[in-house]
Each structure stands twice: as C-alpha cells, then as structure tokens.
Amino acid sequence: MSWANSWLIAITGYAILLAWPISTLVLVWFAVRYNGTHRAKVINKAVAGGDGRPQHFWVIVPALNEEAVVANTVNAALRLRGPAGTLARVLVVDDGSDDRTPEVLSAIDHPRLSVMRRELPNARQGKGEALNAAYRFISERTAEAGVSPERVVIGIIDGDGQGSENILVEVSRLMRDTKVGAVQVQVRIRNRNKLLGAVQDLEFGAIVDACQNLRDVLDTVGLGGNGQFSRLSTLQALGSAPWSSCLVEDLELGLRMHLGGVSIRYTSRSSVTQQAVVDVRRLTRQRTRWAQGNMQCAQYLMRLFSSRRIARTALAEMLHYLLSPWANAMVTVAIIVMGASGTAGLLIGHPVPFLPTWAVLAESGAIWIAVTTFPGLLWAVVHRNKRGDEGLSRMLVAALAYPAFLVLGLAATYRALGRQASGRQSWAKTERLVEEPILQPVAA
Structure with a gap:
C-alpha cells in the first residue's frame, strides 16, 4: 500500500472517529436546550388562534396474530x-x-369498537x-355522517401499543393550526426491565426524541x-391508498406528505408505548426490515431535490435520514479496511x-472503544434528566x-442490502409478550 493511500485511510479514519461524537454533542446540546413542545413563536400563535381542532377521532389497530396483546391495546384505546x-x-x-x-x-x-376481518x-x-x-x-362512514374530513383524525396504534391518557388532547392542540396535517407522538418502551429493552428505550426516549425535536424545528418530522x-x-x-407496500410505509407516507406541502408536528408531551424486542435474532430481523425500507424510500431522492416546497436545511436533514x-x-467498510491494513x-x-x-x-483500538461508548453515556444522562422514570x-x-x-444495526444494514439486491420482501411477524390484562372501560 502506498504512503498516499495509507494517509488517505488515516484521514478517513480520523474523520469518522470525530464525526460521531461531535454530532452527538450538538444533538445533546439541542436536546437539553429545546423542550420539544414548541417550534417557533409564529407556530405557537397559529396553534393558539387556529380553528382546525378535530372533532372526531378514529384509532386504527392493525392486528395479525396479536392474541397476546390485542385485548390490552383495544381496551387502552377505548379509554382515550x-x-x-x-x-x-x-x-x-x-x-x-x-x-x-378473532376470539379475543x-x-x-363495546359500542365504539369495530372489527374488520380481512x-x-x-x-x-x-x-x-x-x-x-x-x-x-372510515372515509365511507365519515361521508355518510356528513362530517368534514378536516375535522376527523385517524391515529395508528400498533397491536402492542398503548397511548398515554392525554394523547388525543395533545394531538388536538397541535392540529388547531390548520396547516398541520399530521402529528407524531413520542414512542417509549414498556418492558424495559431487561437490558435489551432498556437500550431500546434509551434509543427511543432520548436519541430518537432529540432527532424528532430537531426535525420539528426544520419542519421535516418523520x-x-x-x-x-x-x-x-x-x-x-x-388518494385511495395513502399507505404503500413499502417495508416502512410510515416513512414513505411522511415523505409524500412533505412533498405535498403538509406540515407534520412532533410532540413529546404525549406518548405511545410498545413492547421491546428482547431476542437478539428477532431484533436483528426487525432492524433489517427498517433498513431495507429506508433503502426503498431512496426512490424519493430526486423528487426531494427538485421540490420547491422543502427548504435546503430541511432537505439536508431528510437526505441524511434516507442515506x-x-x-x-x-x-x-472503511473501519474494516483500516484495521485490516494496519x-x-x-x-x-x-x-x-x-x-x-x-x-x-492497541492505543487506536482503545480510542475507538472510548469514542463509541461516549455518545451512549451522554444519552443516558439526557434520558434520566428528560424522562425521569429510570x-x-x-x-x-x-x-x-x-x-x-x-x-447489530450495522449487521442488519448489510442484511438489508442483500435482501434488497435479491428482491426479497417477505417478513415474519414480530412475536409479542403476554402482559397483565387491562380492564375494559365502561361503555360511553
């Protein structure tokens, strides 16, 4: 290997080494300074004085073999x-x-529960x-009732999901701004008593929360x-099919909304909890699906570049997420090449x-270990200060x-590349854990 190539690899290594902790420090600073409930004064005024507050709420629970959790999910949703x-x-x-x-x-x-069997x-x-x-x-029922679609909100809570008591109130508050077409609430992990669950809650409760709050400022919430x-x-x-067959249909829906000029807000004032995947093999499978779905959404890159509705700063953040x-x-690959060549x-x-x-x-290895550990420790402090429940x-x-x-996430990325290249799209369902039952609410 030539000296020029050796130094090129070294410079690349140092750039990689410094990029992650520096970007983490910036994001942590933002997470500490920003409370996640307001984007800007002008947006706050629009929320306070807007007349777009919804009057009707539907919660959709997609269920495929959810016997272990669907009763709790439905009963929790009926309480909202x-x-x-x-x-x-x-x-x-x-x-x-x-x-x-079906039997569950x-x-x-309950009079407010409907079940659609496909x-x-x-x-x-x-x-x-x-x-x-x-x-x-829901569109048909809304039209039959003569209700304006602008006053109807559809929420998605997964088969293992449970929304906080104030979730509809918070969504309604943000949607008083008529420009807001969608709201994403914070996601937390319920079964975080095990290590894998705690790590996933560190990810959702601190890192993803900070990223979404930053996107809220840039108007790029996913x-x-x-x-x-x-x-x-x-x-x-x-149209008649807002959600696609993409493996991350939610990400694609958000991109289509942004391209259409729709404003999406994020809030950590309310949340939905879900179960952690506490098996390494199943967790890898889940993250592989997410990575492959991101790759599928790369088809929107040219449309994002050419869109006049998306600011340059917002475009940069979207590209970072997709790429x-x-x-x-x-x-x-760069890390492996550096280590192997040395x-x-x-x-x-x-x-x-x-x-x-x-x-x-040996010193370089120790530095890499320290650098990869440092961001997580910072996020642990952020999680403790902002969430306060661990x-x-x-x-x-x-x-x-x-x-x-x-x-594990990197391994999932390579699996996703292989699956995408070979055209494989099918996925096994994520298994659920049995929980203590939630009582059915009184009909009202």
Missing part, C-alpha cells in the same frame, strides 16, 4: 379521551389472523394494505409506524504510517451496551 371528553372510536383490522385473535376480539363488547387472498399483503382498507372504511395521527382530509389528498443506511455500510502491515513487517507499532494499534445507573448500563447495539 380528547378535548371536552371527546371519545375515540377504535377500528381493529384483523389481517387474516390464524391464532386466537369477539369477547370485547380474509385471504386479500389479507396479509402488508401493513400498508390493512391500513388502507381501514382508511377507506412519521413512525406507531403513534402517528393524520387528518382524514390529508390522507384523502393522497444513513448506505453511509453506515460504507463507514463499516494489522496486516505489522504482521508482515511493513507497517503502515498511521499504525507503525503494535502499541499504536435510574441513572440503569441507563448507564444500557449506554455501555449501546455500542454492541450499533454493531
């Missing part, structure tokens, strides 16, 4: 109240379940198609699969300039495990 006691109607889409999900649902007798061959064509069927059902709320009129503007799986893959040089007696001795190699020592332990969590 909006402003002035407005009650949500719940629509469960049973997407061809072959476990006891039939045992819930049978094969129409069933099991992806979460997006199940949501589209529910959306069309929709998540759980805890998204959209005006019916906003969805209708996207991150590809960037992660390339960074991993080690090989020492073994054959021709060390490269940036790793002249085994001692320097001890600092527990979050610090989760932070120490965070680098391994990132390695």
